[in-house]
Amino acid sequence: MSAKVGLIAAAVVVGAVFLFLIGAVVWTAGTYNDLVGKEESIDNQWAQVENQYQRKIDLIPNLVATVEGYQEFESGTLQNVTALRTQWMEAGSTEEQVETSNQLDAALRSIILTYEAYPYLGSIEAVSDLIVELEGTENRITVERMRYNDAVKDYNTKIRQFPAFIVANSFGFEKRSYFESGAAPNQPGI
Amino acid sequence: MRALTLFLISILILPSVIGDYPVLEYYVTDQVGLLFDEEIYDIESVCSEVYKRTGAEMAILIVNETQPDGIDLFAVRTFEATGLGQEGKDNGLLILISYSEGLWRVEVGYGLEGVLPDARVNRLAMEGFVPYLNASMYYEGIYDLTLAIGRIIIDEYGGEPPKVKEPWYPIPCLPLLWWQLLIVVVIFVAVSVLTKGRVFLFPFWIFGGRGGGGFGGGRSGGGGARGRF
Numbered sequence: 001m002s003a004k005v006g007l008i009a010a011a012v013v014v015g016a017v018f019l020f021l022i023g024a025v026v027w028t029a030g031t032y033n034d035l036v037g038k039e040e041s042i043d044n045q046w047a048q049v050e051n052q053y054q055r056k057i058d059l060i061p062n063l064v065a066t067v068e069g070y071q072e073f074e075s076g077t078l079q080n081v082t083a084l085r086t087q088w089m090e091a092g093s094t095e096e097q098v099e100t101s102n103q104l105d106a107a108l109r110s111i112i113l114t115y116e117a118y119p120y121l122g123s124i125e126a127v128s129d130l131i132v133e134l135e136g137t138e139n140r141i142t143v144e145r146m147r148y149n150d151a152v153k154d155y156n157t158k159i160r161q162f163p164a165f166i167v168a169n170s171f172g173f174e175k176r177s178y179f180e181s182g183a184a185p186n187q188p189g190i
Numbered sequence: 191m192r193a194l195t196l197f198l199i200s201i202l203i204l205p206s207v208i209g210d211y212p213v214l215e216y217y218v219t220d221q222v223g224l225l226f227d228e229e230i231y232d233i234e235s236v237c238s239e240v241y242k243r244t245g246a247e248m249a250i251l252i253v254n255e256t257q258p259d260g261i262d263l264f265a266v267r268t269f270e271a272t273g274l275g276q277e278g279k280d281n282g283l284l285i286l287i288s289y290s291e292g293l294w295r296v297e298v299g300y301g302l303e304g305v306l307p308d309a310r311v312n313r314l315a316m317e318g319f320v321p322y323l324n325a326s327m328y329y330e331g332i333y334d335l336t337l338a339i340g341r342i343i344i345d346e347y348g349g350e351p352p353k354v355k356e357p358w359y360p361i362p363c364l365p366l367l368w369w370q371l372l373i374v375v376v377i378f379v380a381v382s383v384l385t386k387g388r389v390f391l392f393p394f395w396i397f398g399g400r401g402g403g404g405f406g407g408g409r410s411g412g413g414g415a416r417g418r419f
Contacts, residue, residue, distance in 0.1 A: 128309075129309035139413075
């Protein structure tokens with residue numbers, strides 16, 4: 001009688017351990033895939049940020065050509081913008097690109113200030129269209145950058161939380177950096 | 191039985207975690223009270239027509255203020271919270287008016303940026319929207335802009351309304367239809383009874399996914415135009 005009870009107890013224990021192991025494997029795989037997915041969405045979101053930067057860069061020749069004809073815009077600023085655009089395209093690293101882009105933003109801001117200072121410029125459709133596009137591009141960059149930071153936050157939180165950090169540590173998932181306005185995050189493979 | 195109660199309570203609590211941004215239920219949401227019901231109905235009939243012909247989802251939101259985010263961020267977040275536009279097509283559009291700040295913004299979903307570039311939206315707004323707002327003729331301004339944008343979408347966007355209705359989930363945050371929910375509950379109760387509740391000693395999987403509302407799952411990327419009035 002007692003042998004039978006012992007056997008049943010042993011079977012229950014073995015079964016429980018077995019179930020636990022299966023559960024652990026399934027959970028590890030699930031967490032791993034989840035982390036991979038989150039990392040992928042960070043990279044994807046970074047690509048969106050880059051797209052919007054590219055969009056701004058593409059807008060510049062058109063902008064310069066259009067506003068050149070109006071003497072209110074200083075020719076020094078316009079030349080500076082064109083030079084910075086070239087610099088951006090030749091930039092090797094993400095850090096360089098972001099730094100150039102910040103300088104570019106300052107120059108573009110002065111163009112927008114000039115535009116706002118002379119209300120009659122607003123009535124010239126070609127000029128006002130370009131300024132609106134420029135402002136729109138700025139906003140798009142802000143939005144994509146915010147989404148990038150959201151994705152990073154989501155991922156960073158996950159890899160530090162219990163129990164997911166066990167998986168993150170053993171598979172070498174590393175913390176990703178935020179995109180503060182000013183400094184670029186470390187982006188591998190770009 | 192206690193576990194079941196806990197489970198039900200957790201379902202009830204979940205929706206309140208979603209966020210501070212208004213989730214729009216129908217085409218026009220007037221939090222300030224600038225429009226009469228008949229006027230809202232008129233504007234909504236334009237939006238409804240656009241949806242029936244192209245599947246694009248337009249929405250109008252009037253708020254008192256957008257602080258601390260500012261109108262740009264507020265528009266993007268609200269757009270996202272509501273999920274304007276069909277998922278994957280991102281063919282939503284939000285006309286946002288911040289009454290006390292005197293600001294407006296038209297937020298265009300990714301999918302509509304092609305037919306509605308920023309400059310075009312700005313021009314439409316300058317012609318038939320801002321002048322009315324300046325004269326406090328809110329209904330005229332909103333109606334004209336909605337109609338002008340709606341026409342462009344119908345003429346140029348060329349989408350199709352979704353043939354199958356987007357699934358509507360009875361419980362927010364739990365992507366299950368009524369019959370699926372019923373099956374889950376039956377299994378849940380059966381297992382609970384059979385194991386006398388011991389099944390809950392094992393950690394169970396927590397449901398994920400987003401809840402369905404009246405609108406789809408579209409997103410915007412900050413496209414559109416903005417200004418003062």
